[in-house]
Amino acid sequence: MEEACLLDEAFTAVCRKFGIAALRREQRTCIEAVTRGEDVFGSFPTGFGKSLIYQALPTVAETLRRKRDPIVVVISPLKALICDQIEWLRSKEVPAAAIGVSNADDDLIQEGKMQLVYGSPEKFLSNDKWSSFLHLPHIRENVIAVVADEVHTVIEWGCSTDKAKSAFRPWCGRVGEIRALLGKVPLLALTATVPLKFRAKLILQLGMPACKQIISSPDRENVRTVVRRVDGDIEHVFAPLIDALRAKRHNCPRVVVYCKSTDTCSLLFTLFQSRLGDHGYHEDKSERLVENRLFAMFHSISAEATKANILLSLKNAEGTIRVIFATTALGLGVDIKGLYTVIHYGPPCSIEEYQQELGRAGRDGKPSVSILLWNRSLGRHVRSEMDQFLLQSSQQCHRKLMLAHFLEKNVAVSKVCGTHDCCDICAADCICGDCPLYWGTSIVNVSSLVRDDVVNCWTASKKEVLASELREYVFEIEGHEGIQFLPEYVIHQLVENAKNFCHPRDIPSFVDIPRNACIDAIFSLLTRVLEQTHI
Incomplete structure (x- = not known):
C-alpha cells in the first residue's frame, strides 16, 4: 500500500516536472516494471510518448528514495x-548530456552528475573511454536502467540477412552488451515498429528472454491512407502541389514528400524551383535567400549546417519551409510541427519504414493523411511484404494489411477500419453521408492530387500502343521451326489486365500466357509503354 502511494506521488511529480496532465496507462506500467527491476520490451505507435517513459525514471527513483543520484543510460x-x-530535457531542468560531445559535459558525466546519459551503440562499445565508464563503481552503483531506444534498428541496421554483405551499423546489433557491462540492471527496450515475426528474435538478441512485454497497436487512427498508381510524368503528378504552394505561399499546409533516392529529391527540388520562381519564396521577405525559400530537400549527403537549419524550421509549425523533399534520412524521432500530410513518391522498402514515415503526420492527434503514389518503376527494390501490400492495396483495407504485419490476427484491427476515416478503400464503401468531408482535409484536395487522369495510367491510347507492340513480340518454341506470335486473345488479356501487374509473376494469374513466352520481357514491354509520357 505504501509502495502504491509512493508511486502515485512519483507519477504526480513526473507530471508536474514535464508539464503534462497525466501519464498513459502503458507508460505507468512500463515505469512500475522497471522500478521493480524487470526487463521491459515496449512497442508503441509513433507520437505515443515512448521517450517520456525513461525520461521520467530519475524523478520516480528520487521520489521512491531508491537512489540519490539516479542515472539512466x-x-x-x-x-x-x-x-x-x-x-x-534541459529546458525542463533535467540534467542530461550525450557522451563525447563536449569536454565539460564529459566531465560531468564521468562524475555521475547527469541523470540521463545518451550515446550511440558505437560510442559506448567501440570507445575504450566510454566502455570503461560503465565499469566505474560510482556509475554502476547509481545506474537504475539501460534504455535501448528505436530498438528495431538492432535487427534492421545491426544484422545482415546477406552473408556476403556486412550490416549497415554492426554495433547496433550488439546493444545488449551494454547492459551486460553494467551488471544486474533492468533493460528497457522501446520501438514503434517491430514485425511480429522478428519480435522473439529481437528479445533474445537483447538478452532479455524473461522480459515483460507491453505491446500496443502501431496504428495511427488519425492518419488516413491513400494508395494510388500514377503515371511516369513527375510534373503531372505534382502539379496540384505546385499550384497549392504558388497560391498559398507561406500559408500552404506543411507537406513532407518522401522519395526513394537523393536523385528524385533533387529532381523534385529543381522542378519546384523552375515552376515557382519568385513564388517559391516567403512573400513577406523581399530577398530570394535560402532561408526564405518555401521548399527544401533533406537527405544523407546534405550538409550538416543545411540539415540543422531545415530541422530548426520544421520544429516550428509556422516555419518558412512548407514542402520538404526527403529520403529516409528525415526519419526516426524527428517531430515535425504542423505536419498533416505525408506523401510517398514510391513505396518505402518495408512495411516498418512505411509505418514509421506515415507516423510523422499528425503527431498531435489531429486528422491527417498519408498518400502513397507509385508505379512499376517506383515499385522496384522493395521487400516481399511491401510488394504484397501494393498488390492487395487496390482491393483490401490498407490498415488491416499493415497491422497484420505487426500484431496477432485476433488484434490486428482498428476501430476506424470500414469507415471513411480509415483509407480510400474503406471510404469508397462508406455510406455514412459525411464522406465528402474525407477529401477536404489534406493539403490540397486529395482527390485533386490523385485525380482520375493521373490514376488511370492505362489510357485508351496507351492500350492501343501496348496492343500494337505485343503483336510484334515474338518467341520460339523448342522443337518447332520458326518464331511464334502471341495469340490475339492473349494480347487482349494482357491489355485489359495491365493495371493489375506489379511484378512479372502477376501475369500468369490473369493471362493464359504461352509456356515459352518470357514474362520478364513482356513485363518490361508493359512498363516501357506505361512510362511513355508523350502518349
Whole structure:
C-alpha cells in the first residue's frame, strides 16, 4: 500500500516536472516494471510518448528514495534524436548530456552528475573511454536502467540477412552488451515498429528472454491512407502541389514528400524551383535567400549546417519551409510541427519504414493523411511484404494489411477500419453521408492530387500502343521451326489486365500466357509503354 502511494506521488511529480496532465496507462506500467527491476520490451505507435517513459525514471527513483543520484543510460542510434531530447530535457531542468560531445559535459558525466546519459551503440562499445565508464563503481552503483531506444534498428541496421554483405551499423546489433557491462540492471527496450515475426528474435538478441512485454497497436487512427498508381510524368503528378504552394505561399499546409533516392529529391527540388520562381519564396521577405525559400530537400549527403537549419524550421509549425523533399534520412524521432500530410513518391522498402514515415503526420492527434503514389518503376527494390501490400492495396483495407504485419490476427484491427476515416478503400464503401468531408482535409484536395487522369495510367491510347507492340513480340518454341506470335486473345488479356501487374509473376494469374513466352520481357514491354509520357 505504501509502495502504491509512493508511486502515485512519483507519477504526480513526473507530471508536474514535464508539464503534462497525466501519464498513459502503458507508460505507468512500463515505469512500475522497471522500478521493480524487470526487463521491459515496449512497442508503441509513433507520437505515443515512448521517450517520456525513461525520461521520467530519475524523478520516480528520487521520489521512491531508491537512489540519490539516479542515472539512466540511453542508447540511441540517432544523433538528431539525441540532440532534440537533450535540448528539451534541459529546458525542463533535467540534467542530461550525450557522451563525447563536449569536454565539460564529459566531465560531468564521468562524475555521475547527469541523470540521463545518451550515446550511440558505437560510442559506448567501440570507445575504450566510454566502455570503461560503465565499469566505474560510482556509475554502476547509481545506474537504475539501460534504455535501448528505436530498438528495431538492432535487427534492421545491426544484422545482415546477406552473408556476403556486412550490416549497415554492426554495433547496433550488439546493444545488449551494454547492459551486460553494467551488471544486474533492468533493460528497457522501446520501438514503434517491430514485425511480429522478428519480435522473439529481437528479445533474445537483447538478452532479455524473461522480459515483460507491453505491446500496443502501431496504428495511427488519425492518419488516413491513400494508395494510388500514377503515371511516369513527375510534373503531372505534382502539379496540384505546385499550384497549392504558388497560391498559398507561406500559408500552404506543411507537406513532407518522401522519395526513394537523393536523385528524385533533387529532381523534385529543381522542378519546384523552375515552376515557382519568385513564388517559391516567403512573400513577406523581399530577398530570394535560402532561408526564405518555401521548399527544401533533406537527405544523407546534405550538409550538416543545411540539415540543422531545415530541422530548426520544421520544429516550428509556422516555419518558412512548407514542402520538404526527403529520403529516409528525415526519419526516426524527428517531430515535425504542423505536419498533416505525408506523401510517398514510391513505396518505402518495408512495411516498418512505411509505418514509421506515415507516423510523422499528425503527431498531435489531429486528422491527417498519408498518400502513397507509385508505379512499376517506383515499385522496384522493395521487400516481399511491401510488394504484397501494393498488390492487395487496390482491393483490401490498407490498415488491416499493415497491422497484420505487426500484431496477432485476433488484434490486428482498428476501430476506424470500414469507415471513411480509415483509407480510400474503406471510404469508397462508406455510406455514412459525411464522406465528402474525407477529401477536404489534406493539403490540397486529395482527390485533386490523385485525380482520375493521373490514376488511370492505362489510357485508351496507351492500350492501343501496348496492343500494337505485343503483336510484334515474338518467341520460339523448342522443337518447332520458326518464331511464334502471341495469340490475339492473349494480347487482349494482357491489355485489359495491365493495371493489375506489379511484378512479372502477376501475369500468369490473369493471362493464359504461352509456356515459352518470357514474362520478364513482356513485363518490361508493359512498363516501357506505361512510362511513355508523350502518349
